[in-house]
Amino acid sequence: MSRTIKLNDNRSVTIVSAESSEAAITPNDAEMDARAKEAVKSAINRAKTCKKPIARYDRVNRKAYIETANGEKIYVR
Numbered sequence: 001m002s003r004t005i006k007l008n009d010n011r012s013v014t015i016v017s018a019e020s021s022e023a024a025i026t027p028n029d030a031e032m033d034a035r036a037k038e039a040v041k042s043a044i045n046r047a048k049t050c051k052k053p054i055a056r057y058d059r060v061n062r063k064a065y066i067e068t069a070n071g072e073k074i075y076v077r
Contacts, residue, residue, distance in 0.1 A: 002016040002024060016024040025033070047054050051069035058065055058075075065075045 002014055004012050004019055006012050012026070021030075037053045044054055048069075051065045053068050056065055056067055057063075058073075061075075063075050065073045067073055
């Protein structure tokens with residue numbers, strides 16, 4: 001299932017569900033998405049290795065937070 005949302009400046013965004021993604025996304029787009037996901041995973045792993053804080057999003061609380069190297073969560077206001 002997909003739906004289109006009209007924006008204020010005559011642009012539109014089509015939201016595609018996972019079930020119907022094959023019909024709307026080309027193989028090149030799917031490959032690009034897979035590469036982007038792997039790049040993000042690599043960046044997060046690199047940040048963990050270097051003991052740098054990582055910005056994340058808590059879907060339950062609907063808040064952004066920073067995860068420190070020791071695992072502490074600091075919620076952003």
